[in-house]
Amino acid sequence: METKKILLTGDRPTGNLHIGHYLGSLHKRVEMQNSGKYQPYILIADAQALTDNADNPEKIRANIIEVCIDYLSVGIDPTKSTIGIQSYIYPLTELSFYYMNLVTLARLQRNPTVKAEMKQKNYGANVPVGFLTYPISQAADITAFNAEVVPVGDDQLPVIEQTCEIVNSFNRIYGETLTMPKAVLEENTTRHRLIGIDGNAKMSKSLGNTINLKDEPDVIKQKVMSMYTDPNHIHIEDPGQVEGNVVFTYLDAFSNDEQIASLTEYKTLNEMKEHYKKGGLGDVKIKKVLNEVLQQLLAPFREKRRTYENDKGQVMQILKSGSDKMLQVAQSTLDNVRTKMGINYFNDQNFTNKYLN
Numbered sequence: 001m002e003t004k005k006i007l008l009t010g011d012r013p014t015g016n017l018h019i020g021h022y023l024g025s026l027h028k029r030v031e032m033q034n035s036g037k038y039q040p041y042i043l044i045a046d047a048q049a050l051t052d053n054a055d056n057p058e059k060i061r062a063n064i065i066e067v068c069i070d071y072l073s074v075g076i077d078p079t080k081s082t083i084g085i086q087s088y089i090y091p092l093t094e095l096s097f098y099y100m101n102l103v104t105l106a107r108l109q110r111n112p113t114v115k116a117e118m119k120q121k122n123y124g125a126n127v128p129v130g131f132l133t134y135p136i137s138q139a140a141d142i143t144a145f146n147a148e149v150v151p152v153g154d155d156q157l158p159v160i161e162q163t164c165e166i167v168n169s170f171n172r173i174y175g176e177t178l179t180m181p182k183a184v185l186e187e188n189t190t191r192h193r194l195i196g197i198d199g200n201a202k203m204s205k206s207l208g209n210t211i212n213l214k215d216e217p218d219v220i221k222q223k224v225m226s227m228y229t230d231p232n233h234i235h236i237e238d239p240g241q242v243e244g245n246v247v248f249t250y251l252d253a254f255s256n257d258e259q260i261a262s263l264t265e266y267k268t269l270n271e272m273k274e275h276y277k278k279g280g281l282g283d284v285k286i287k288k289v290l291n292e293v294l295q296q297l298l299a300p301f302r303e304k305r306r307t308y309e310n311d312k313g314q315v316m317q318i319l320k321s322g323s324d325k326m327l328q329v330a331q332s333t334l335d336n337v338r339t340k341m342g343i344n345y346f347n348d349q350n351f352t353n354k355y356l357n
Contacts, residue, residue: 007032008147008181010043010086013063014053017070018210019294020194020203023253024153028184030075032151040081041145041326042071044319047087048137051130052121068315070213073305078318084326085319086141091327091334095140098337100133102169103162108132113158120206139163144330146179153193155202157183174340194253199228199246211294213301220298224291229283236282242273247286255293263289 009029011017017026032038044067049060068083076083086092108114114135118127130137135158142150142163150160160183167178193202196209203210211223227247233240242248251260257268266272272289275281308315338344345351 002037004037004039005148006146006179007038007040007149007151008043008142008145009040009151010045010141011067012045012049013060013067014049015063015205016066016212016214018203018205018212019254019298020210021070022074022213023194025151026071026074026076028151029081032149032184033077033080034075038149041147041329042076042081042083042322043086043089043141043326044068044083045086045141047093048134051128051134051137054128054130064319065312065315066214068319069305069308069312072308072315072318073213073301078322082322082325083318084323088323089144089327089330091330092137092140092144094334095144095330095337096133096137098341099136099139099166099170102166102173103133103136107162107165108135111135111158111162113155116155135159135162136166139166142181143167143178144333145326146329146333147181148179149184150181151184154185155193157185170337174337177336177340195246195249197223197227197246199244213298214305215298216302217295217299220294221291224287224294225284227287227290229286233276233283237279239279240276240281240283242277247283247290248273248276250290251286251293254290254297259293259296260289263292 007029009025011021029040029042033040044064046060046064050057053059064085071083072078109132114132118124118131123131138159139162142160143166152160160181163181167180170178195201196203196207197211198207198209200207200209211220215223224247227250229245229247230241232238251269251272255269260269260272261267264272266275272281272286276286335344339347342348
């Protein structure tokens with residue numbers, strides 16, 4: 001029987017998950033979970049979320065259950081995947097502390113993901129230490145479960161690179177101990193980083209430019225109809241720009257030619273694009289097509305979500321059971337790390353016998 005590869009992924013509980021999360025990694029997690037080739041661990045990273053929300057812990061607390069319900073609604077199956085809460089799995093904190101000795105401040109400050117997020121939050125020199133060091137925390141998360149594969153968006157690739165550096169350093173100094181992870185990206189490059197509905201570079205909860213997985217049909221429609229398109233496409237007969245047009249970016253990511261043919265007079269999305277570029281196709285029409293595509297995608301998620309919203313006790317039990325299981329795995333890794341580092345003093349007979357005999 002083929003051994004399943006261990007998969008680790010997760011999200012910060014700072015708000016409901018959105019279609020950018022679904023494209024970036026959620027749908028990939030479900031696909032890999034259902035393939036039977038992987039043993040998935042999914043971490044709700046509340047401790048990491050506190051690194052830039054320390055003054056508002058209730059925000060994190062309020063979203064723990066919400067994020068778990070988002071997972072369950074898109075098809076994460078608790079009988080196939082293990083979902084846990086980061087702060088409950090306390091060995092992760094100790095692993096992070098040891099890994100800090102293997103990373104320089106200069107290296108952290110060069111991390112492109114950290115630099116981009118610091119700039120977005122306008123931290124400057126006032127960045128919280130916890131926020132600056134969160135790639136080390138993520139390395140602890142990944143290595144604690146001996147993860148071999150980590151599904152991520154391309155903006156998180158520098159964090160995986162940092163984890164690999166930590167694994168290399170630890171194994172070189174203390175001997176082979178930690179498992180080297182590999183990032184798994186979505187094959188469709190359009191899906192790597194979904195731009196926001198306002199045309200900003202990234203769909204983000206903090207920027208408020210998202211379509212959430214739980215959004216009701218009228219909310220989705222309102223957001224789609226307000227989307228950024230081509231500012232020079234003023235009249236229907238005007239030639240339109242497809243590149244940089246949020247509506248077509250989303251159609252590239254979410255639709256297929258069969259869908260386009262069933263919803264429009266066009267056989268393919270490319271045929272629809274050509275008409276738009278020549279002129280004669282209005283923004284309202286293409287937005288209506290996108291709205292229908294997104295409604296078809298999100299309707300089953302929303303229906304499944306209601307089942308769990310009506311039984312949050314079941315959701316809590318899923319989280320408690322998963323967190324307990326992940327705690328055991330992480331503790332085993334920590335014990336091994338402490339042994340390799342030679343700091344498990346009272347479990348080391350050579351050390352204790354030296355002083356007791």
